[in-house]
Amino acid sequence: MPGRKPKPTRITLQDVARRSGFSASTVSIVLSEAPLSRYVAAQTKERIRKAAEHLGYRPDIFARSLRSRRSNTIGVLVFDISDPFCVLILRGIEKAMQGTRWMPIIMDAHNERSQFERYLDLLMERRIEGLIVVANWLFDEGGLLEKTSHEAVPSVVVGRDVSEQGIGTVIVDNETGGYLAIKHLYELGHRQIALIRGPEKLIDSTRRWQGIERFARESGWKLDPSRVRQLPDALDPISPFEGGLELTAELLATGQEFTALIAFDDLTALGALRALAQAGLSAPRDCSIVGFDDVPLAALSTPGITTIRQPMEEMGAAAARRVLDTLREGEETSREHDPVLEMLPPALVLRDSTAELR
Amino acid sequence: MPGRKPKPTRITLQDVARRSGFSASTVSIVLSEAPLSRYVAAQTKERIRKAAEHLGYRPDIFARSLRSRRSNTIGVLVFDISDPFCVLILRGIEKAMQGTRWMPIIMDAHNERSQFERYLDLLMERRIEGLIVVANWLFDEGGLLEKTSHEAVPSVVVGRDVSEQGIGTVIVDNETGGYLAIKHLYELGHRQIALIRGPEKLIDSTRRWQGIERFARESGWKLDPSRVRQLPDALDPISPFEGGLELTAELLATGQEFTALIAFDDLTALGALRALAQAGLSAPRDCSIVGFDDVPLAALSTPGITTIRQPMEEMGAAAARRVLDTLREGEETSREHDPVLEMLPPALVLRDSTAELR
DNA sequence: ACAGATTATTCAATCGTTTTAATATTGGTA
DNA sequence: TACCAATATTAAAACGATTGAATAATCTGT
Numbered sequence: 001m002p003g004r005k006p007k008p009t010r011i012t013l014q015d016v017a018r019r020s021g022f023s024a025s026t027v028s029i030v031l032s033e034a035p036l037s038r039y040v041a042a043q044t045k046e047r048i049r050k051a052a053e054h055l056g057y058r059p060d061i062f063a064r065s066l067r068s069r070r071s072n073t074i075g076v077l078v079f080d081i082s083d084p085f086c087v088l089i090l091r092g093i094e095k096a097m098q099g100t101r102w103m104p105i106i107m108d109a110h111n112e113r114s115q116f117e118r119y120l121d122l123l124m125e126r127r128i129e130g131l132i133v134v135a136n137w138l139f140d141e142g143g144l145l146e147k148t149s150h151e152a153v154p155s156v157v158v159g160r161d162v163s164e165q166g167i168g169t170v171i172v173d174n175e176t177g178g179y180l181a182i183k184h185l186y187e188l189g190h191r192q193i194a195l196i197r198g199p200e201k202l203i204d205s206t207r208r209w210q211g212i213e214r215f216a217r218e219s220g221w222k223l224d225p226s227r228v229r230q231l232p233d234a235l236d237p238i239s240p241f242e243g244g245l246e247l248t249a250e251l252l253a254t255g256q257e258f259t260a261l262i263a264f265d266d267l268t269a270l271g272a273l274r275a276l277a278q279a280g281l282s283a284p285r286d287c288s289i290v291g292f293d294d295v296p297l298a299a300l301s302t303p304g305i306t307t308i309r310q311p312m313e314e315m316g317a318a319a320a321r322r323v324l325d326t327l328r329e330g331e332e333t334s335r336e337h338d339p340v341l342e343m344l345p346p347a348l349v350l351r352d353s354t355a356e357l358r
Numbered sequence: 359m360p361g362r363k364p365k366p367t368r369i370t371l372q373d374v375a376r377r378s379g380f381s382a383s384t385v386s387i388v389l390s391e392a393p394l395s396r397y398v399a400a401q402t403k404e405r406i407r408k409a410a411e412h413l414g415y416r417p418d419i420f421a422r423s424l425r426s427r428r429s430n431t432i433g434v435l436v437f438d439i440s441d442p443f444c445v446l447i448l449r450g451i452e453k454a455m456q457g458t459r460w461m462p463i464i465m466d467a468h469n470e471r472s473q474f475e476r477y478l479d480l481l482m483e484r485r486i487e488g489l490i491v492v493a494n495w496l497f498d499e500g501g502l503l504e505k506t507s508h509e510a511v512p513s514v515v516v517g518r519d520v521s522e523q524g525i526g527t528v529i530v531d532n533e534t535g536g537y538l539a540i541k542h543l544y545e546l547g548h549r550q551i552a553l554i555r556g557p558e559k560l561i562d563s564t565r566r567w568q569g570i571e572r573f574a575r576e577s578g579w580k581l582d583p584s585r586v587r588q589l590p591d592a593l594d595p596i597s598p599f600e601g602g603l604e605l606t607a608e609l610l611a612t613g614q615e616f617t618a619l620i621a622f623d624d625l626t627a628l629g630a631l632r633a634l635a636q637a638g639l640s641a642p643r644d645c646s647i648v649g650f651d652d653v654p655l656a657a658l659s660t661p662g663i664t665t666i667r668q669p670m671e672e673m674g675a676a677a678a679r680r681v682l683d684t685l686r687e688g689e690e691t692s693r694e695h696d697p698v699l700e701m702l703p704p705a706l707v708l709r710d711s712t713a714e715l716r
Numbered sequence: 717a718c719a720g721a722t723t724a725t726t727c728a729a730t731c732g733t734t735t736t737a738a739t740a741t742t743g744g745t746a
Numbered sequence: 747t748a749c750c751a752a753t754a755t756t757a758a759a760a761c762g763a764t765t766g767a768a769t770a771a772t773c774t775g776t
Contacts, residue, residue, distance in 0.1 A: 013733065029734085060732050062485070065420040067761050081448065091439075274660040302660075383764085387725090392764080419763095425764045
């Protein structure tokens with residue numbers, strides 16, 4: 001049979017209606033489980049479902065969205081998907097969305113503000129019902145979400161603290177993270193500890209610093225400021241690596257003694273590792289190193305990097321849950337009863353880049 | 359002014375029609391640049407555009423898609439987005455799609471076949487007009503795309519060769535890649551070269567092997583099979599690391615002499631690096647190592663990994679172009695005149711994990 | 717001056733749902 | 747008996763665009 005067309009006709013609600021013997025209205029009500037379906041006889045439902053299945057009916061999402069004014073989609077705007085940090089958050093978001101009637105629609109802004117805005121526009125055009133921004137590397141957040149959305153759709157930012165702008169935020173508890181990092185090194189016997197702080201504009205960096213200071217106060221020990229460096233403000237996703245490399249080399253060149261180093265994040269730690277190697281030194285023999293984040297490659301480098309883990313999947317899931325909760329509330333009660341800022345606990349992950357002071 | 363509602367009403371085509379003084383038809387024709395717009399007076403177009411802009415009109419994509427039967431979206435189904443390999447391909451796809459009227463809609467199958475099928479279904483439901491599958495780590499492709507699509511929408515797979523199933527494929531030229539890797543080591547003076555092949559089921563692995571054999575033939579040198587190992591078939595994204603670690607340890611344990619090692623990919627190389635370190639050896643001093651892929655972390659480890667680069671962004675872009683070309687052709691002539699298999703050239707990237715034989 | 721092509725615009729049907737309001741059909745109760 | 751509430755189903759009007767066919771208006775050549 002040569003010219004037999006496969007399936008020239010779409011199966012519509014009407015088809016199901018005809019086959020089941022009920023009207024399109026009833027079929028719609030049953031299949032979409034609208035409130036009115038409460039009143040539909042069980043037997044009717046049964047027959048309609050059978051018919052739909054038999055015909056292989058799939059609702060047309062465009063018609064559906066057009067009429068119902070809902071898209072069943074949540075926009076997920078990622079600042080830079082090439083950052084492994086973001087990827088794991090995505091996972092969490094997606095898993096949390098599994099099995100709900102929402103689906104994520106993901107866009108990647110490539111680290112460019114203009115793209116970010118363009119894509120945000122595109123998302124709004126697609127009538128997203130909620131928005132999650134995954135922001136790893138984001139300065140100058142001023143009014144990022146003001147222009148569009150945020151008023152219109154429930155939004156959450158994960159990875160950067162924008163709670164001061166009144167925008168829902170999910171982040172790791174940076175202060176505790178800093179505390180854990182220094183505590184670990186201190187307990188290993190290190191006292192001469194160098195530090196590479198994050199970019200100045202990044203609030204996270206400050207928080208981690210505060211955690212470190214708190215530990216210093218509590219333990220009556222003092223961090224020597226001459227061993228502290230700071231990464232430059234830069235958007236490039238591998239700039240922390242370069243920064244870690246250069247700043248560590250610089251620290252070594254000054255002749256400053258240090259037996260351990262806390263890096264702003266794992267990439268910075270990798271840079272530090274290389275700087276050590278270039279100076280003929282190695283971790284943890286000559287210097288212990290602690291990173292931050294626990295991106296996948298922290299486990300794969302040699303030595304594996306001891307680091308402060310951000311629970312990235314959980315953060316993504318938390319962000320998704322927040323948005324979905326707000327959405328569901330909207331259906332019944334009024335919203336806004338949860339705190340704007342949600343902080344998840346970090347954890348120390350022991351690997352091979354740190355060791356007891358000899 | 360307290361209770362002033364922001365924008366309760368959507369701006370529709372009708373509004374633009376009224377304001378510009380033309381009918382909805384004309385407005386639609388002008389704004390969507392339909393073929394008929396050829397006949398619309400320049401002045402009319404001007405007026406309509408002005409009106410649309412002034413009102414801030416945005417077409418409703420649901421209504422548009424419902425009526426026109428096109429979604430202007432291309433489905434992008436990624437096998438495992440946590441693989442950096444995939445991420446760069448995504449970049450390429452996205453960039454190639456920039457400025458066209460299509461937009462990618464990305465889904466991540468988490469390395470699970472069942473998810474893959476579910477998401478493929480979801481994509482079809484959204485009436486994607488084209489499909490790009492980004493498959494890094496994909497065995498058992500048998501009839502992956504048969505069930506759905508592939509007949510219905512133009513499809514391309516990037517990263518794995520499925521051209522034998524008649525499905526468009528974009529991959530790197532693995533044979534040349536293997537050739538380049540061995541050639542590099544040979545020219546550095548290495549003759550005792552160990553090899554960790556990829557999983558048996560992966561055709562890529564065989565191709566790279568063929569490249570290596572070709573070089574051996576051409577140079578009259580012979581690879582000792584006792585120095586060859588093979589990664590197990592496994593789906594886990596970090597299994598190559600573990601495999602590289604174990605197999606290298608095993609090679610070292612046999613007492614086999616080797617001054618260089620070709621790893622199946624960069625992760626395998628990282629595993630090998632660690633195995634060396636655990637044996638108190640280091641690259642490139644005691645053993646040179648070549649990877650494959652050039653994922654971002656190849657540059658970040660210490661030593662940086664000399665590797666065979668897959669032009670991932672270009673591959674993504676090529677895949678996107680293929681799909682878009684087919685789509686555009688469909689509008690005019692008949693399709694299918696391009697080859698099913700498209701191979702892009704790899705390149706040797708020199709870093710610090712290889713060195714001349716002392 | 718007229719047929720026919722070309723240019724310019726519009727009418728009205730349609731895409732496939734959801735939803736509001738209306739219509740039947742019950743059974744229970746005043 | 748008549749009325750009301752609860753149960754069960756449906757008719758018909760949206761939702762906001764696109765498009766094929768129809769209508770006007772203008773031009774071209776004979």
